[in-house]
Amino acid sequence: MRYFFAVPLVIVFAVLRLAAAVEEGESRRLLDQETGLLSARLLAADGGRRWSAAPFPEAEKLLFERMKADPIGAASVAAARKDGGTFLRDALAADYAAELRRLLEPFREELQAETEKMLEKVPSGLLEKKFASVFPAAFSAARKRLVAEQRAELIGKVYPSEAELEETDDAELTRLLTGRLLARRNAPLFEENLAFVRDTVIAPAIASGRDQQKRQLELAERLPVAADLWTASEIVSVLEAELAAETAKWDDDKIYTLFRRTRRAIADRAARLPRERVVAELPRRIAVPDYAALLAGEPERHLTPEPGLTALCEAAGREAVIETFRELAVPEAVAATLAADGAVGTAASAAAAKLVRPALLDIRRKATAAQFEKYCPELEANRWRAEPAVVEAYYAGGGGLPPTLPEFEFRDAPLFVETRTAIADRVRAVLSRAAGEVAEQFRLVAHEYDMVIGEMRKRREENVSGWLGRWFGSSGVSLAEIRELYEAKVLKLYNAGQREYRELFDSVRSEIDVRSRAILQQLEAEPETRTIPEREERPPEHVIRCRIRVEAEPEMLHVRLNGRTFSAPPGEKSERRLIAETVGEWKRFSEAAASGAARFEVELQIGGGPVYYRFVAHLREELKTAVAGSDASVSDELVR
Amino acid sequence: MKLSPSLRRRIQRALHLDANPESDIDELNAVLLQIALALMLVFMIAFFLFMRNTGGEISKVEALRKEVESARREKLLHALEQMTERYRVRYGLKAFQQIDPVSGAKQYDLSGIVEEGRFAGAENPRRSFRLGGVAACSDYSDPAALEERWRVDTLQTAALREEELPSELRGWLTSEIRRRSAMVREEVEEVQALAAAALQSHFANNPGLVRDPAVQELLDRIAVEAPGTARDLLLAELAARLKVHVYAELRRICDVPMLENLR
Numbered sequence: 001m002r003y004f005f006a007v008p009l010v011i012v013f014a015v016l017r018l019a020a021a022v023e024e025g026e027s028r029r030l031l032d033q034e035t036g037l038l039s040a041r042l043l044a045a046d047g048g049r050r051w052s053a054a055p056f057p058e059a060e061k062l063l064f065e066r067m068k069a070d071p072i073g074a075a076s077v078a079a080a081r082k083d084g085g086t087f088l089r090d091a092l093a094a095d096y097a098a099e100l101r102r103l104l105e106p107f108r109e110e111l112q113a114e115t116e117k118m119l120e121k122v123p124s125g126l127l128e129k130k131f132a133s134v135f136p137a138a139f140s141a142a143r144k145r146l147v148a149e150q151r152a153e154l155i156g157k158v159y160p161s162e163a164e165l166e167e168t169d170d171a172e173l174t175r176l177l178t179g180r181l182l183a184r185r186n187a188p189l190f191e192e193n194l195a196f197v198r199d200t201v202i203a204p205a206i207a208s209g210r211d212q213q214k215r216q217l218e219l220a221e222r223l224p225v226a227a228d229l230w231t232a233s234e235i236v237s238v239l240e241a242e243l244a245a246e247t248a249k250w251d252d253d254k255i256y257t258l259f260r261r262t263r264r265a266i267a268d269r270a271a272r273l274p275r276e277r278v279v280a281e282l283p284r285r286i287a288v289p290d291y292a293a294l295l296a297g298e299p300e301r302h303l304t305p306e307p308g309l310t311a312l313c314e315a316a317g318r319e320a321v322i323e324t325f326r327e328l329a330v331p332e333a334v335a336a337t338l339a340a341d342g343a344v345g346t347a348a349s350a351a352a353a354k355l356v357r358p359a360l361l362d363i364r365r366k367a368t369a370a371q372f373e374k375y376c377p378e379l380e381a382n383r384w385r386a387e388p389a390v391v392e393a394y395y396a397g398g399g400g401l402p403p404t405l406p407e408f409e410f411r412d413a414p415l416f417v418e419t420r421t422a423i424a425d426r427v428r429a430v431l432s433r434a435a436g437e438v439a440e441q442f443r444l445v446a447h448e449y450d451m452v453i454g455e456m457r458k459r460r461e462e463n464v465s466g467w468l469g470r471w472f473g474s475s476g477v478s479l480a481e482i483r484e485l486y487e488a489k490v491l492k493l494y495n496a497g498q499r500e501y502r503e504l505f506d507s508v509r510s511e512i513d514v515r516s517r518a519i520l521q522q523l524e525a526e527p528e529t530r531t532i533p534e535r536e537e538r539p540p541e542h543v544i545r546c547r548i549r550v551e552a553e554p555e556m557l558h559v560r561l562n563g564r565t566f567s568a569p570p571g572e573k574s575e576r577r578l579i580a581e582t583v584g585e586w587k588r589f590s591e592a593a594a595s596g597a598a599r600f601e602v603e604l605q606i607g608g609g610p611v612y613y614r615f616v617a618h619l620r621e622e623l624k625t626a627v628a629g630s631d632a633s634v635s636d637e638l639v640r
Numbered sequence: 641m642k643l644s645p646s647l648r649r650r651i652q653r654a655l656h657l658d659a660n661p662e663s664d665i666d667e668l669n670a671v672l673l674q675i676a677l678a679l680m681l682v683f684m685i686a687f688f689l690f691m692r693n694t695g696g697e698i699s700k701v702e703a704l705r706k707e708v709e710s711a712r713r714e715k716l717l718h719a720l721e722q723m724t725e726r727y728r729v730r731y732g733l734k735a736f737q738q739i740d741p742v743s744g745a746k747q748y749d750l751s752g753i754v755e756e757g758r759f760a761g762a763e764n765p766r767r768s769f770r771l772g773g774v775a776a777c778s779d780y781s782d783p784a785a786l787e788e789r790w791r792v793d794t795l796q797t798a799a800l801r802e803e804e805l806p807s808e809l810r811g812w813l814t815s816e817i818r819r820r821s822a823m824v825r826e827e828v829e830e831v832q833a834l835a836a837a838a839l840q841s842h843f844a845n846n847p848g849l850v851r852d853p854a855v856q857e858l859l860d861r862i863a864v865e866a867p868g869t870a871r872d873l874l875l876a877e878l879a880a881r882l883k884v885h886v887y888a889e890l891r892r893i894c895d896v897p898m899l900e901n902l903r
Contacts, residue, residue, distance in 0.1 A: 021747040021749035022747065022748055022749075023746070024745070024746040024748070026748075027748060027831070027834040027837060028830075028833050030833075030834065031834075031836050031837040031840060031883065032879070033837075034837050034840035034843075034844050035840055035879050035883055035886070036879065037844040038840055038843050038844040038850070038882055039875065039879055039882060041844055042850060042855065042859060042878075042882075043859065045847050046856075046860075046863060047863065102867075105867065106871075
C-alpha cells in the first residue's frame, strides 16, 4: 500500500524535477539520469519476477531452527504455522531486499535514497505469491523433520540397540530397558505398574527388535542380486544397500540398522552365490557329445564303454562349466576361482552322470543294437537256429558257456563288447531254448520209458505180445520197431507243442536206442523170472522232498530254498559262491529235517529267466557230492 | 688577378706609396680593402635610409588594409549573427530557449510539451517543436548544402561578394559558419534531449510501458551475468537501448524526426 502512495509522489517529483528551465548541457544529463532510473526500475521489476519464481531452499532450515529454538511455542501445529508464516514473510522480504540491493548496486550513485528504499521493498503481490509457493512445503518438511528428530530421541531411550539385541537375551533385555525407563522418571514407578510397563512397553519393543532380526535374515537370503555382480565385495555392498532400503520401508517405530548376524549372513551368501549360480546353471549348459559319430567313425577305439564314457562325461562336465561361465558372463578372476572350486567340479560331474552318461549309454545301446543287426541279422531277427549237433553239445555241456561258433566269431570286426555279449547271450538263449527242447525230448523219452516199464511191470503176468501190441501197435517187436515206434511216439508227443527243432536230436535217438534195447531186454526176459529190480526193496521210508528253485534276472541269479533266497550276479566266482551257499543251506536243512530214517529227494526247479545250464549242472554236481553216501537223489526240472 | 707592374705603380702613385719603393704587397691589399669597406658603408647607409622610408609607407598600407578587412569581418559577423537567429527561429528554438544577453548563458524550458507520455501543451510550442524539428532534420541531413546556404545568405546579408574576400577571411567565414551551424544543432539537440528526458521520466514511473523486445533480451542476459565487467557492459548497452527507445517513442508521439537519429 505504501508503494502505491509512493508512486504518485515520485511522479510529481519527476514532473517538478523537469518543470524548471535547465542550463545548457543539462538536458543530456537529465536524460541519462532518467534513463538510469528507468534501467533500475526495469531491473527491479525483472528481478522481482525472477525472485518470485525462484525457490527458497533455506526456508525449511529457517523454519526448522525457529521451531526447535522455541519448542513450547511450536508445540501446537497451528501456533507454529502462524508464527512460522510471519517469520518467513519477514525472511522473504529481507531476501528480496538483498537481491534488489545486489541488482541495483551499479545504480547506487544515481538513485536517490528514497527511490532506492522503495525499490528494495518487495511488492505485496510478489511476496504473497512466493510465500504461497514456498511456505507450505517448507513448513511441512521442517515440522516433519523436527517431529522425527524428537521421536528418534524418544525411541532411542526406550528401544534396545542392535548390539544389545544381539548380545543379550530377552530376560536380561527386559531388565535393562525397564531400568532405563525408570531412570528417566523423576518419581518411582508403582510395583503394580512394573508389570504393565514390562508387558505393554518393553515387551513389544523387544519383540519388534527380534522380529526385525528375523526379517533381516530372511531378506538377506531372499533379496535378488543382479546377475552381473560376481565379486563378494560388490554383492555385499549391493545387498546391504538394498536391505537397508527395504528395512527403511518397514512400518516399525524404530528401524534397526543391519545386525552383525545379518551382515555375516550377507557375507556368507555373497561368498557362495557365484558357486550356486554356476551349479544351478550347469545342468542347462551340459551337452551330450556326438558319441554316435565317434562310435560310427572309430568303433575300434570304443570297443569297451570305459574309459571312453567316463572321459566323455568328464569332458562334457568341463565344457559345461566353461559354457556356463561364458553364458553367465562370469569375470575371469571369478571364473578362475570357481573352476578350482571342488563343489563346481562335483556338480559338473553329477550333472554329467545324470544327464550325459545315460544318454551316452543309450547311444551305445543303439549302436550296439545296430551292430548286432548289421552283423547278425538272423540272430537279431530270431531266425537263427543252431545246428542240432551244436545244441546237443551245449546240452551235454550242462548249459555252460556257449560254444564259439565261427559264424559269430567276428575276429577282425570292430564289435563292441556289448555286441559280443549280446551275441553270446542271444546264442546262449537260442541254445538254451534248443537245449530245453533236447531236455524235453529226453524227458519224453524217459517218460515214455517209465510208462512202458511201469506198464510192463504191471502186466508182467499178461500176454506180453498182447499189451505190447496194443502199446506198440504191433505184436511182433524188434529193436528196430521198438526204436521206430519209440521215436515216433516221442516225436509225436514232442511236436504236439510249438517246437523249433522238429526232428529228434541224435543224442535223443541214441538214448531211445539204449532204452529201446532195455525195453527189448525186458521183453525178452521171462515174465515170472523177469525181475527187474531197479532197486532193492526197501522198507517204507520217510521221503523228504526238497525243492530248490533257480531263477534268473538279467543281472542276477536267485536260488530259493527253505524259504530263503540266495542271490548273486552272473559270473563264475559269484556262481560258485552262490552254489556253496545253497549247498550249505541244504546241509543245514537236511541235518535239521532228518529224524530217523529219511530219504531226501532234491529237486532243482529251473524257473524264469536265462538260467545257464552251466550253473544248474554245477549246482547239481555239488548237491550230488553233498548227498553222496546217502540215498538222496538230485533231479532237475525245467519249470516255466 | 695579378697586378701588372705598370698598374701597380699607378696605384702606388695615387696612394703616395710610390716614394717608398720598399712597399709590400700586403699593405697595398689592406689599403684597397679599406677603400672597399668605405664604399660599402656608404651604400648600406643609403639602403637603410631607403628601407625606413619604404617600411613606413608599407605599414600605412597594411594598416589600411587591416581596417578594411576588419570592417568586412564585422559585416560578416553581423550577418552571421542574423543568420544564427534566423535558423534558431526556423528550428523553433525561440519557443524554448532563453539566452542571457549579458553572459550569453542559454537556458531551455520545455514545460508541458511532454506530459504523461503524450505530446501535450499549448498549440504554438507544439508547432514550434514539430516544425522546428522537421526543419532541423531536413537541413542537417545535408550538411554541405546547409553550409552553402549559410554562406550565401551570410554574404548576401553582409552585401559582400565571395571574390572580395581575401582567402584568410574566406577561411574564417567557413570555420565560423561551421561553428555556428554546429552550435545551433547542439541547441536543437538540447531541446529534443530535454523532451526525451521528460518522456523517459514517464517511462521510469511506468516501466511496464517499455515493451521493446531488445530491452527484455538485455534484461534476461543481465539477470544471468555475474557482477563484473561483462555485466557493466550489458548495463551500458541497456541504457543505450533505452535511449534509442525513448527517441523512437518521442518521434512517434510528436511526429518529429530526431537529430539524434542523424548521428
